[in-house]
Each structure stands twice: as C-alpha cells, then as structure tokens.
Amino acid sequence: MIQCWRLDDSRQSLVLGSHKDRLAEVVYWGPRLPDDEDLTTLYDAHAIDVTGGMLDSNPELSLCPEATRSFPGQPGLIVRATDGTPMLPKFCFAEAQETTNGLSLVYTDTTNALTYSARFSIHPRTHMIEAQATLEASAPVHLHWLSAPVFPGSQQSDEMIDVAGRWCGEFQLNRTPWSAGIRYRENRTGRTGHEHFPGLIVPCRGATNTQGHAYAFHYGWSGGHRMVAEELPDGRRQIQFGHAARMETEPKTRFETAPLYAVFSDDGINGCGVAFQRHLRDEIVTFPNTERPRPVHYNCWEAIYFNHNLPELKDIADRAAGLGAERFVLDDGWFGNRDDDTQALSDWEVDPRKYPDGLTPLIDHVHGLGMTFGIWFEPEMINPDSDVFRANPHWALGSEDQILGRQQMALNMALPDVRDFLFDRISAVLRDNDIEYIKWDHNRVLPMPDAAQTRGSYELIDRLRAAFPDVEIESCASGGGRIDFGILSRTHRVWLSDSNDALERLKMQHNAAIFLPMAVTGSHVGPRKCHTSGRIMDIRFRAWVAAQRHMGFEMDPRELTDEEAGVLKDVTSWWKTNRDWTYRADILRLDSPDDAIVAEQHLSEGGEKFVVFAGKAATSDQISPRPLPLTRLTPDAKYRIELVNRADAEALSRGDQALKSGPLVLSGGYLMAHGLTLPWSFPDTMWVIEGTLV
Template sequence: MNLNGTTINRLLFRAEKVYRKEEPSLKTGIHKHPTFDTWFLVTQRSTYVIGATADGYLVNLHWGNRLERLDDLNATMQDVFFSQNPPPTYATEELPVFGGLRFRDNVLKAELPDGTRELNLLFAGNANITEGYILDVDLRDGYRTELLVTLHYELDIENDIIRRSYTIRNGLDKRINLSKAFSAAWHLPTALGSDEKREILTLAGEWAAEAMVESTELRPGVTHVVQSQRGFPSHVSYPYFAIRQVPSDVNPSTEVYFGAIGWSGSWEITAHTSLFGTTRVVGGMHHQDFGWTLEPNESFTTPIFVAGFTSEGMPGARKLLPRHVRKYQQKNLETQKDSNVFHPVLYNSWEAVTFNVTAEKQLELAEIAAPLGIELFVIDDGWFGDRNNDSAGLGDWYVNEEKFPNGLKPVADRVHELGMKFGLWFESEGVNPNSDLYREHPDWVFYYEGIPRYEARSQLVLNLALPEVREYVYDRMATLIAENDIDYIKWDMNRPWGEVTMHDYDRNPREAWVLSIREGFYYIVDKLKAEFPKLWIESCASGGGRMDIGVVEKTDQVWTSDNTRPDARIMIQYGASLFLPPRVMYGWVTNSPWDEGIHIPLSFRFHVSFQGGLGIGSNIHEYTEDELEESAGWIELYKKIRPVIQNGDLDWLVQPSRMSELVAVSQTTSHDQSEAVVLGYRFNSPFSTPLNWIRLRNLDKSARYSVKVWTSSPHDVDEEYEMSGALLMHKGILLTSLNNAQFKSAVVWLKRN
C-alpha cells in the first residue's frame, strides 16, 4: 500500500485518539492543579482561577466562562512596562494591600508595632479545600511571618457565585491597628482593545426614591465610587455593582460581572479601569473613620463580598444574585426553610391612625381586615411610652397604658382569634431626648464630650456597642414578644449616625462603627431568632435604607420605600430586584399623600403590590363596600399566584423609565417553567399609541400554556386562551386593554397544560 504524508498523519492522529487516555472533564467544585500552586473554582457555568507565583504573590488567572480541563495555568508576574508601573501595581492580586510598590486600589491597611504602615502578604504554602466548595488560602507577611491572613472562598455552584472574605490574625507580641479592611478585590479580564466598552451599573437614590438604576461607561483613569458613610447602607446608594460588556460589531458579548456586599453598616465599592484595559473592583466596610485594634493572638474577619459571572446579560445577573440571596436566607432562617410557606398578606395600621393608636381602633381595623383575607395584622408606631408624635417616647419600650388599658395581649388574642398573625413596630436603635430612657442614661448614645449632641428627626442614636444598651433593647423586645405572642416585628431605623465613638474603652474608639452592627444590631436579631425561631422580622430604615444582602440573611423581608405611589414604586422595585428575591420585597396598597390629586385605580395599586410580598396600608375603615369586595378579590387572586411570584425568577420584559413613564412589564417564572405571571402597567398614553407585542421569556417552547388575563376586576377574566411556549416567546402577547389608557394594568397567569 502506497502511503502518502497525508494518509500517515491521519493514521497517527487516529492512533493517538485510540491509545491516549482522555482526561475527564473538570467537575464543579474546587480543584488544585497537580503541578502548580493553582486552584480552579468551578461552578455550573463559570470558572474562577487563582495561583501563586514563584515569588509568592497570589493572583487571579481567570474569571469567566467555564473551563473544561485543569489547564496548565501557572501564575507569573507580568512584565514591567516602564519604571512607573512596577509589577505589583498591575498584578491581579487577590488581596492587594497597602505596601510595597503597589499604587492602585488596595484592600487592607495596617500599622504595625514598630510604626511600619505597610504589609507584604505572600502565599504561605498552605491551602485547604473543605467539602469540595470551600477554599482557605494562607498568606503571611514576608517580613513578619507571625502575621497571618487567611482568604476564604465559598462557591454557590448552582448560581455561579463566589462568597469571599478573609481573617487576619495577629501572631505578634504587640497590638496592631487596622485602618482599612475591605473584603475582596475582583479583577475582570483585560479589555480586548480601546474600542471595547464596558458599563458599570449602580443603584443611586434618596429617601422615597430608592434603588434608581444608573449606568456609566468605564473610562480609563476614572475611579467610580459608590458608598454610604451613614452607619447603615442608606438610601443614597446600595452595596451592589454590575459591569457589562457593551455589544459591538466585533464583540457581541453579553457578559456581566456583578456583586454585592453583605454588610448592614457603612460600606464602599470602587471600580477603576486602567489605560491598558484592566479593571479592578474592591469593596467592603467603609474606610472613613474605620479602625480596629488587634491585640496579640486576636483575629478579625471581614464581611462577605459576593460576586458572580453570567454570559446571559443583565437578565442572567438578575436571576442569579436573588437566587443566591434566597438560598442563604433559607440556609440561615428557620422561618424560611420551607418554600411552601409563603410571606403573608399583611395589613399595617399606620396610615389609618398614625400616632392616634388605641386598642379600640386597632380592634375595629382588625375586624375589617380579617374578612379581606389578611394574614398578618401589624400595629405601627405610637403604642409605647409617651408617644403621641415623633419627638417623644422613643426608647421607652413599655406599652402606653392610656392607649392600651389592658395591655397589648387582648388585641393580640383577638387578632389571633380572627385567624391572623400579630405584629408590632420597633425602632430599637433610636431614642428621643424627651424620653425616660435618655433622662436615665444620657451616656447610652453616640456623643463627644463638650459638643452639643446632633439631633435628627428629634432623636439620637443608641450605641448598641455597649453591652448594657443592647441587653436593655433585647430584654424589652423579647419580653414584649413573649408576653403578647407576637409573630412578627418591623425593625425600623430613622436617622443616619453621627458622633460615632466609644468612651472609657481601652481599645480603638473607631471600633464603634463595626461593634454597633456586629455586637449590636446583628447580635439582637440573631438572639431573637434563636429564642423565637418562628418570629418573622422585617428590616426597615425610613423605607429602603437597610436592604443589603447581609440583612436578608438574618431577617425575613425588607421594606423597600416609604414612597407607596404605585408608578414610583415600580421603578424602586425594578432596581431592588437586581439583588433581592421577589418574596422579600414588600409593597403596600395605600392612599398615601404621595399621590394626592391623582386618580390611580385600586386595581393598579394592587397589581403593583403583586411584585413581591403583598401588603395593605390604606385606611380600610374608609373603604366603600365595593372597595372592600374588590380588595378581597385581588387578595384571593394573589394567593393563587404567589407561589410563582414569591418563589420564581423575576425578569423585566419592558423596563420602567424615569423619562417616559409610559409602560413597564415584568415576568416571574417558576423554576420548572410550568407557570409564569406577567404584570403589565400603562402609566400614560399621551399619543394614544397601542402597545406592541410583548415577547415572553424562559418558557418551555414545546409546551402549550393556558393564559388568563385580568385587568379592572378580580372577579372577571378579560381574556382566556391557549398558546405554545414558542409562540409566546417569539411572537408574544398583546395587552390590548392597556391601549389608550392611564394607570391601567393587567395580570396574566400562564400555566403549562
């Protein structure tokens, strides 16, 4: 047989395939390379790779789409471009510290006993993998090996997310002082060229205008900073970021890198892009006025900073992060473990009575609420102390005997008899100067000696870092919960912090910023949850001032805004849904001052509140019989569809706009694609234009779905038909009832046949 070169090559290639042992595909979990000090962190759809260089620098080698093999990725330091950019400056270090020839954003800064104010942390030769999804990597200071930092990585494999933090341990014989302790640094792959554009999405806001989505192009040499210096996450910005690729003719990518900090105090995230296309994101507890002292053998662990990657654009990021938050909420809270237990439909009596709270008025409202289908009845501010307005009584957590002559128990008992749970409002971190508590303990607040104490909202902030303060707050709350069979508490917080320091404290007085959260707020919440495992807790801070992912892992739900005007609330929920699961975001049906002079139908108000947990805050005492009947009907419909709304993935088919304010459409889909709920809103129609076809997403294209549409009445189905999943996604549906309308809305329920 005459064999030419081509034939020989084919035979050799075939023989290689026959005799070469195929390497197995890389499974999910954490794997160490057999030769190099390189670790592959593999989720369902992404891979994150870190490795130690020969000099000991721990750097990121890859973050993006999933790799299939333990490729030979050996960490090396990149070449020096010129003397102004030494290698450590542009190294993708996992923990860039203040020290050495590093001139970019850093994560950790410390002052050592000899006055040195820098570190040089290198791989210590030790890394442990636990249960296949947890990795701890040790770094030691190159000159003081007794100083140990352990980086913590935890994979959420199914949601393509990494949870990061670190612990610093002082093995020296003298104290060290930390002046910065961010949680992590994240490095995006280098941009392909000068024409490649990326945008950073952040969430801005103000009180009553929370979580407004802002998009800014990342520009070389510009550092983007989002932050809160107020002692809590605040309304002005949220500890969240997303960086997305802007598609172009040569790069149609929809890759998104996104993340959030799990911390309920002051925080900061910065993102910087160099002229060479490198982008670094760092973040954690805010460094302004931060301080922490480590005595010999003490350690300090940072809050978590979670981040993930998706190639499915912002809809993918909006799905993965809320799923992750929900997963860890279920992991931590007894009340959330069962997905078949749904967040209750609540009634809050604030708008009906404000501070004019009495047992008689609460009982009257409870008798009206129960037949509507309300499942949780909540008494808001005004039930305690000398509390007839917001200038007195805060901190005196004793039932007002004039308003409740027999205490709260008879009201709670009647609420329970009516088949509802009973809830109560607290603002445990605040105190009015006009209160018995402050008169007895003026030293329990944040203050500086010799300086007038700054009041906001006629109140001061309690220093929960003091053991006696947090024990008082816990004791009063626990006593009231036990004595009155309270099922739910709303934890409010209504002013930013100031004068934050510690007195008679032999450590660093700046520790108050951290202690008041960890040893104060978190301590009380955790202790209440431990003693009352069935207690539901809502986080509130003048609306959406404290709805970070850290608080959601400790509480059941959040109040996203004091602004209950429906069209505003849609935009607020749109932004918050980037990181919060639908079920934890509560919306109320109200007739609040926000929309005086504007006629917004009751149906529209309910449909907006269908976005997550449903509540009513209106003065139902003034409802007509028709309004009560309609409310009961919408509540009944909500209960039928809430398994999808509360457990499904929320997506936005048409995003709300602050400019046009014309239309918004959301879709929530069950994980198995068997059901979906579409909510459509028409704010205005100035040009009498009909709506376009709305193409749905995430359905089973081969299945047929029954479709029901409600608009103005819960008792009448406006449309009912069947369509295939493919047609629903590729052609869509027409919501003709929203044409030429103002404040008109529709509920669409799809069920797979």
C-alpha cells in the first residue's frame, strides 16, 4: 500500500510517500502543485528505473536512510547498544498525525525496541519548513549519528554553496560542483564556528541572486554540526544535517536533532534569503519590546581595551551620545583583577580598583545622556589565573594539560553547580545595576565536542531570560563564532565579526544576508585605522557600510576630526530616520555585472520604498560602472530615484551624470531590465540611492 502526505504554502509543495509501511521519503519538493494532484500517481512517477548491475528494486532515499535496506549511501542513523554492538534498525510505520501546517510520522523497530519520529511544519507567511527527528529507545543506547529528516538534493543543480570562514573573515561562500560521492563538512569545535556556518544553498541551473529556482538549509544548533551532501551511484542526491557525530557521550533513551530549516525559492537565492530573514526576525527572535526602535549602539572596546578609567569613559560617552549613540556598552575589563586577557575570567564582581563606587556613577552618567547601558560577560569561560578556578578547578572542561585559548579554559556547563554559580553572579550584576543589554562572548573553541555543553549554555541563558525578561543579549564568539538560529532563539543580536574593516564587512554582510536580517546583525563604524587589518579607510565608507545593518560605533570618538564627526552624525541621522521601515525590509542581493560592485537593495514591506547600497570593493575592469539591475519592483510603476550622498563624488567624477544631478523618475521595468547607471567612484566607496514609489 502506498501512503502519501503533503504540506503546502502559496509558493511550494512538499510531498512525502512510502510503500509497504517503510520509512517515507520526499518524492516532490518544489513549486506549488495543483490541489487535485494525485499523490499516488506522483509517487509511482517518482520511482527511477532498474537496470543491469543493480538491485532488483531501488532502496528508498528515505527520511532516515537505513543500512538494512541495502541503501548505497550514508545512513541517517548510527546507533549501538551499551555493550558496543551495532544496532541496525528496520523501521515500520506506526502512525501519522496531520495538522493544517504540520505533519508527524512515527515508525517503530520492534526487534531493537526503537521508535523514530519525523516532524515537519510549514510556515505559510515566511515559507519556511522546519523538520526535526527524534529517536527513542526502551533501554539506553549510544548514539553515533542522527540526521534531521533527510531531504533530496535537486538533480537540476550543478553546484552547491556552503559557508566557511575564519576569525575576522566570516561568511565566505564555497561553490562545489556536484559529483559522485560526498561533500562532507563537520564542525567539531563545540560551537557553531567561524569556520563552519551550518548552512547550504543548492541553486538550480541558471539561478542567480534574483532569478531561478534554489533550495536552502540551515541547522539551528550552536554546538557543532555535520553536513552530508551526497550523490549516490544511481544519480540521486541526499542532504543530511545533524549534531556533529559522537557528541552524545552518555547512553540515553531519547535523542533529538535540532530543527532543520529548509526553503524552496522560485525567485533565486534572494527568495531563500528573504524567507530566512523574515522567519528569524518574526518567528524565532523574541525581542523584549518589539515597539522600540533598534538603538544606535556604542561599544567602548576599541577605544579603551582594558584601561578602564571613569573620567575617560564619561568623556567617551559624552562624545558617543553627541554622535547619535543611544546605547553604551561597557566591554571586557570591568570585573575581578582583569587588566589583560590572561586573568580573572569567571570572577564576575565589579573591580573596586577601577570602580570604587561600583558601576553606578558611569551608568547614571550614561542614562543622563539619554543612552541605555550594556555590559560584557563571557560566562562559559574561565582563566586558570582566577579566584574561581583556584577554588573549583574541577569546574573546567577537559584535561589539565589541554591547550589553552586566549589563556582560558571552558567551564563545564553540563554541571548544575557551574550554572547555578553563573546565574547567581550574573544576576547580582543585573539586579544591582540598571543594565539593559548583555554582550555575551565565547572566545575559545571547546577542548572536545559535547552536546551537553551546548544544552547547559542554553539552560543558563533561558534561566536568565526568564529572570530578566527586559534585558537584551548579543551573541558574540570572537565575533561570528556562534551565529545560528538555536542561539538566536535565546538572544537578540549577533556580532557578525570582530573585524570593523569596512571592506571586509561589506562582503561578509552581503553573504550573511542569505540568512540574517538587518534587525539582528550588528555593524559598527570602526577606527580610522582598522585594528584587525591595519587598513585606513574614509569615514564615509565606514559609516555607510555600518548603516546597512544594525548601526553602531566601536572606536575612540576622540580621534575624529570635526569633518569626520559631521559625516558620522549625518549618516547616523539618516539611519535613524529610516530604521523603522528598514527594520522590516527585505535585504536583496543584486546581480552586479561589474565584479567590483557589491550591491544590495533593501525593499520595504509593500514595496513603496527601497534603498540601494552599491559598495565598490575594487577598481572596475572598465572605465565606468556597468548599469546595476534592481529587483522585485513593479514593472509598470514609476519610482523617484535619488542619490543620497551625491556630495561624496570625487573630482575625477567630472561628468554631468544624471543620477548625480538630481532626482529621476523611472519605471520599475527600466530599473530591473537596464538598471541604475552609477557615477564613477574610487574603490572603497559607497553610493546610496533611495527609491520611492510615485
């Protein structure tokens, strides 16, 4: 008997089917099917032929491919009994539960006393599919690998795009051609990682940012993941995501994957990106006050480092407020005996040498300037040179002779005593001071991967959120080392990278927009000479790159000339004026025919407004920039186009170019087919163009 189920939204259909009570498989995923599609016929039509040298029938590429079904690829489950004996389950259908936008399938293996469940939901507004798998056993078992429900990889695709990176160089896109065998990526650092963002894009042939079919995935877990993208000998393709293998160190009777977020787009990679942006912002992140605008952020780290001095900090706060900052964040160095990064981590008490009257004088001064106050913690870490370590060396995770990272070790977050201690210390700081914001850092990888560590960190954050529901939390891990939908279900902002280099940020932000909206992506105007790259950049470029996301400053404002301060005030004022609609705008990556131009279009809900940021990352191969096509406009509508920063044109831009001279009114059809003709510019500059529906 054939059984079939389907989930639909206005864009896509997901059809699952099974035969003879075996594990279901995805037999269709793509553009929305007619409501009267015969799913049994579709299931039959999906089957591939059998020929010489093959089995007499093809094993299912199921939601959890089973080795016992002669499956020729990577299985979806690897599990052992407590005595080490491999268990080779063979699951059979038990029950299905269907709701309007959800489906749950349950399968049992009576021989091994195992139960496998796969749950799916589809969000009709964001177009996001969430899929999650659970394994239950009657007696404890050792889990080696459990994939979230397996999706097929499109056979209309020539390549896959995954995300790599490094410290100060996050969100680099890798393009790998499909071929027989496996594209296997595993992050075993114990956190999401700069190196392995848990995402995958599968564009179909001919797809670009703005057109064509594309599929995308994100695994919402902060503890390290494994990705398998495999082409089988028969040509079928499978995509698996789950926790990194062997992360469950103890036998248990229940295991669960994190949610796998999956989406199909008929509007290029942007369709995937908009779905992720909207779903994260509106369905996952829970802001304490959704009515409050995102505040302009000031972080003092690159101004003072560990040299905390109250008069200087007050002066810096005065200047930051004068530039337009609305939140002041006190970074590392306020606690314990913390004069450098070698000591005092976990001694979370205010340093009386630096703050003899506590934090109150600084907080009161900041509040008097109209800014809220935030503070830095790194709760999951400990220095061996700290009072807490000397009293509790057994709290450290890993061996005594482990390699340190930044002179620190990780605390064992699986221990209730550790979580209780951290909750008490952090709570005391939040309770005794009027603090609205935490920058939560994580500055080293773990000595070994352990899922219990991530669950312990989640539990602590959840407990603090419950106790202090009005406090916002930023996820920072040496910059972008812990960015995923799992941590963002508990936090409100990410620090994309420790690099404030505007050129590097331009590219990182552009790629991260496939998954992250403006509302959560922190971007700061750094110092004139970047502390991580040594590059010197003009204030205009630095300011406009920061204005593409949740804007802030992270430099010593005392270094600014009057002209630089004026530019920064103007750009900050522009950002504040527009932040209400850009908060909910879709970030659309544009297909630039000029490789030197990194461009994106932020389009408002309803499409009445947009802003184009066209950053020049290098010298163009030709004399003038090629026209830049826009996207998602109404072809027969007219738009008023205005260059916001026309005064930034250099003397070498000496023609009477129309966009420089004044506003233009152009049709959406023209702007999408031909594109905007931009003025000439130097590298490391940005043109900002506003569009308004006439």
